[in-house]
Amino acid sequence: MEHAALHDITRDDSSLRRFLHGLPGVDQVGAEGRAAGLATRSIKTTAKAWAIDMAIRMVDLTTLEGADTPGKVRSLCAKAARPDPSDATVPAVAAVCVYPDLVETAVHALRGTPVGVASVATAFPSGRASLETKLHDVRDAVGAGATEIDMVIDRGAFLAGRYLQVFDEIVATKAACGDAHLKVILETGELATLDNVRRASWLALLAGGDFIKTSTGKVTPAATPPVALVMLEAVRDFAAATIGYGATATIGPGAAATIGPGRDLAGEIRGVKLAGGIRTSKEAVRYLVMVNEVAGDAWLDPRRFRFGASSLLNDLLLQRHKLATGNYDGPDYVTVD
Amino acid sequence: MPDSTSDSTSDSMPHSTSDSTSDRLRVRKTYKLYIAGAFPRSESGRSYPVRSATGELLAHAAQASRKDLRDAVLAARKAFASWSSTTAYNRGQVLYRVAEMLDGRRDQFVGEVSDAEGVSTKAAATQVDHAIDRWVYYAGWADKYAQVAGGTNPVAGPYFNFSLPEPTGVVGVLAPQDSSLLGLVSVLAPVVTTGNTAVVVTSEDRPLPAASLAEVLATSDLPGGVVNLLTGVTAELSPWLAGHRDVNAIDLTGVPNADRKALQIAAADNVKRVYAPGPVDWSADPGTSRLSAFVETKTVWHPIGV
Numbered sequence: 200m201e202h203a204a205l206h207d208i209t210r211d212d213s214s215l216r217r218f219l220h221g222l223p224g225v226d227q228v229g230a231e232g233r234a235a236g237l238a239t240r241s242i243k244t245t246a247k248a249w250a251i252d253m254a255i256r257m258v259d260l261t262t263l264e265g266a267d268t269p270g271k272v273r274s275l276c277a278k279a280a281r282p283d284p285s286d287a288t289v290p291a292v293a294a295v296c297v298y299p300d301l302v303e304t305a306v307h308a309l310r311g312t313p314v315g316v317a318s319v320a321t322a323f324p325s326g327r328a329s330l331e332t333k334l335h336d337v338r339d340a341v342g343a344g345a346t347e348i349d350m351v352i353d354r355g356a357f358l359a360g361r362y363l364q365v366f367d368e369i370v371a372t373k374a375a376c377g378d379a380h381l382k383v384i385l386e387t388g389e390l391a392t393l394d395n396v397r398r399a400s401w402l403a404l405l406a407g408g409d410f411i412k413t414s415t416g417k418v419t420p421a422a423t424p425p426v427a428l429v430m431l432e433a434v435r436d437f438a439a440a441t442i443g444y445g446a447t448a449t450i451g452p453g454a455a456a457t458i459g460p461g462r463d464l465a466g467e468i469r470g471v472k473l474a475g476g477i478r479t480s481k482e483a484v485r486y487l488v489m490v491n492e493v494a495g496d497a498w499l500d501p502r503r504f505r506f507g508a509s510s511l512l513n514d515l516l517l518q519r520h521k522l523a524t525g526n527y528d529g530p531d532y533v534t535v536d
Numbered sequence: 537m538p539d540s541t542s543d544s545t546s547d548s549m550p551h552s553t554s555d556s557t558s559d560r561l562r563v564r565k566t567y568k569l570y571i572a573g574a575f576p577r578s579e580s581g582r583s584y585p586v587r588s589a590t591g592e593l594l595a596h597a598a599q600a601s602r603k604d605l606r607d608a609v610l611a612a613r614k615a616f617a618s619w620s621s622t623t624a625y626n627r628g629q630v631l632y633r634v635a636e637m638l639d640g641r642r643d644q645f646v647g648e649v650s651d652a653e654g655v656s657t658k659a660a661a662t663q664v665d666h667a668i669d670r671w672v673y674y675a676g677w678a679d680k681y682a683q684v685a686g687g688t689n690p691v692a693g694p695y696f697n698f699s700l701p702e703p704t705g706v707v708g709v710l711a712p713q714d715s716s717l718l719g720l721v722s723v724l725a726p727v728v729t730t731g732n733t734a735v736v737v738t739s740e741d742r743p744l745p746a747a748s749l750a751e752v753l754a755t756s757d758l759p760g761g762v763v764n765l766l767t768g769v770t771a772e773l774s775p776w777l778a779g780h781r782d783v784n785a786i787d788l789t790g791v792p793n794a795d796r797k798a799l800q801i802a803a804a805d806n807v808k809r810v811y812a813p814g815p816v817d818w819s820a821d822p823g824t825s826r827l828s829a830f831v832e833t834k835t836v837w838h839p840i841g842v
Contacts, residue, residue, distance in 0.1 A: 526805065527606055529613070529782025 205441075209405055212363040219362060219401060225393035225429055234424035237492055238485045244522075247484065251519050252290055253499060254483040255282060258515070259317055259472065259507045261296040262536070263324075263416060269304045271536065272297055276308035278534055283516050286523075292512065293501040294347055298323075299340040306344035317347035317382070321372060324386075324415035326351035330368055337375040347380040348372070349472075349507075351415060352399065354389045362402060369406035382472055382505075383408035387426045388418040396426055400433035404469055412472035416507065421475020427486060431493040434469045434503075441466035468497065474507025480518040483511060509536070567597045567743070569604055569767065570750030572611035573760015578768070579603045586744055589654020597743045600768035602776040605735065608764035609782055612706045612733040615761030620703045620731040628678030631729060634756040635671035641752060642668070645717060645745060652716045652742040666819055667721040673822070674725035681730060681827050689835070696838040701831035703731035704809055705784030708777040710770060712790045715818045716742035720749065722818050723789050726826035728762055735764045735783070737774065739790065743767035771795065778802035785809035785830050789816070 208218045242250055260279045262271060276295055283289040294315035295305050305316045318340035322328035328336075337348055350372045356364045373381050383403035387396050403411045411430055414421035471494070477483060483506060490498045498504050513533040520528040567586075568575040577583075580601035586594045600608075619627070638645070642664055650660035686700035707727045712719030716739050727734045738746035750765045766773060770790060778786055778799040786808050788796050796812055803810050811829040 526779035526781055526802075527609070527776065529780070529806075531806075532781060 205405060209363075209366060212361070215362045215366060215402075215405075216360065219398040222394075222397055222401060225397055227393050227425070230393055230425040230428050234428045234489065237489045238424060240485075240488045242484050242488065248519070248522050250484045250487050251480060251515050251522070253501075254480065254487060254506065255512065255515050255519075256290045256293060256501045257505050258292040258512050259294045259296045259474075259505050260292050260512060261416070261474070261507050261509050263296070263298060263319060267298060267301060269301065272301045272304045273308045274534070275536065276305055276314070278512070279314045280309060280312040282512060283519075283533075286520075289516070289519065293505055296347075296349065296507060299336060299343065299345070302340050302343035302345045315346040316344060317349055318343075318345040319349045319351075319384075319415075321350040321368075323349070323351055323384075324417040326353045327355070330371060333368070334371060334375045337372055341375070341377055341379050345379055347382060348376050349382045349384055349412060351384045351386060352403065354386055357395075357399060357402075358390070362398075365399075366402055366406045369403060369408055373407040380409040381407070382410035382412045382470075384412045384415055384474075385430075386415055386418055387413050387422075387430075388420045388475075393425060393429050396429045397433060400430050401437070404433060404437045408469065410470040410472050410505070412474055412505075412507065414475040414507075416475035419476070422473035422477055424485070424489065427471070427473055427489060428493055430471050431490060431498070434471055434498070435494045438466035438468050468503060470503040470505065471498070472505040472507055477506055477508050478510050478514060480511075480514050483515065565595065567595055567747040567767065569598050569600055569608075570747070570754065570763070570765040571604065571608045571761075572614075572764065573754060575750065575754070576604075579607070584769070586652075586741070588651045594651055594744060597747060597767040600737075600766035600773060602773065604766055604768075605737075605773050605776050605780075608735045608766055609706060609708075609777075609780055611761035611764055612735050613782055615759055616703075616705060616733045619728070619733055619759060619762045622731070624679040624682060624731075627729065627731065628675045630757045631671060631675035631678060631725065634752060634758060635668050635675060637752045637756045638664075638668050638671060638749070641748070644748060648745045648748055649717050652739075652744055653714075663715070663718045663819075667718045670718070670721050670822065671725055674729045674827075677726075677824070677827060678729050681824070684824065685828060685831065685833070691837075694839060694841045696840045697835065698838075699833050699835040701730065701828070702834050704830045704832055705732060706782060707732045707734050707830050708780070708783045708786040709734050709736040710774055710777070710786070710788055710790040711736055711738050711746065712816070712818070713739045713741065713770070715739075717745040717749065718818045719789075719816075720746050722816075722822055723787055723826065724763065726822070727787070727830055728758075730827055730831050732785075732830050733762045733764075735777065736766065737770055737777065737790070738765055738767050740768070740770045774799055775802055778808070779805060781806040783808060785811065787829070788812040 209215055260275055262275055279292045279295045291314050294317045296317040297305050299318050299320055302316055302318045320336040320340045321333035340348060352365050369383055385399040390396055390399060400411050413426055490504050516533050517528040568577055578598040578600050582599040583596040584599045586597050588594050645664045646657060646660045649663055650657050682700055689697045689699060691697040709723050711723055724734060724736055746765055747767055753763050779802040786803050800810050
């Protein structure tokens, strides 16, 4: 983070707190209403086919169970590279997301494919460990070949108001990632308010997170439309805030007016990943509408928007088949996991 | 909400207005679909007029769309695991309970069948009695069918070899068009007796007894989703049912011969079991042919003497 204005914000705990608490509050009723309004858009025929393929390309196919085995990860990788073995037109997913000890298996299984390997790290899912332990976790995963790291923030520190500690941990993790992309999990289900979601989003973006991610998938509620809305606004506003920074740059959502859907983007573009509880194509397409309307079509790209999911992919394949053949499909024709 | 049935003149209702002497406004019934144990309107918002045999408007019934059918298949699939693993004895008890509930509302069904089919009250009563008896008949078969259809097989080897019937899965039923209650019960009961779950498209012109049967099923301990009843246009829904890859079998009883071939071709895509009987006399002894139409025989070779 080389911007001078942003440097000032993160100089010490009190300036960081002043900035985060100076962010405009989120109108919760308004956010819910806006999210519900966007969910009523009707996406049909060719637009639906495009959206389904885009959603497949945005999936981080995830397995984060205590019972994961190398065999399960290998079959998941095969599915990630070729989601429907009977149809070569189905694109591959964006990445496979596993625990650090299974990264090596996944990297080996995905060699020669465009599919990335993401790994959760930093004492996932609670984030309750010393910084040294967390960084060791990250270095393990990166060393094994992970191209993307999903870290969790210390929600306890965040809720207690120790913003600089959270900031420093993200910065340290980013440094430990090297070339790997860093996704910062906010665990919005534990942040209580949308105001906190906005603050945590900005905190993670300021600290250099390449993606902000809703949830670990271990806490309910996980990704919800209002939360996604607030996070998409944050990345949009962050991109606007980092355009032509300098003495006159306004940092914060006030700068949002300088960009909008379809405009050229010059600022720093960060991504959003929604994880947890997204199981149907219908929900996924609604989120894509929201991405387009709130952040802009520049974010309709697997490099900038992801779905962390496992069963979603099956439903996308079923809907894709329905569109292609006209017949309703059934779960007998997709894999169980 | 502007009621789609508001143009029906309540005084013209032949049987439904039992209290015609009173000044009370009649409470008109909204006939709805039966999906997953609930009574939704059609997702499409459509309804269609249902007329008696003499042409009087009886009510408007919900006109199911392909999406209602899709929801019904999902519900049936979800209900299949537990219904098929319920003990046969227990299934029989639940089906017998359906007969009890049906018997309790006998008068209502006599009126509805009489209106729908244009037959005398006496003839309608005979049909309703037959329908109740048919539930009892199939309820009795629930824990006996496996003995008849299954058994041990003599084999020349050290194996205990036995066969048993297992339910096929989700069965799509296109119910008979003429017999609105007895015909419906005769095609539906055998499907669920052996542990299948059903998605039924009811008689197109005579759907009201079926819509009321749904209320009987909903109050009979039958788990939601085991039976789903869709009122609507048979020719509109049948191709979606036949082509649906999560439906394991289809009963073409209510489809005219001319339309059956296309449905059989569509059903072949996922190798559905197709049952396409000739004309049926619904009052005759049904036998067990409909029970055996929707079961799969599993044969087990169990090593012995080793």
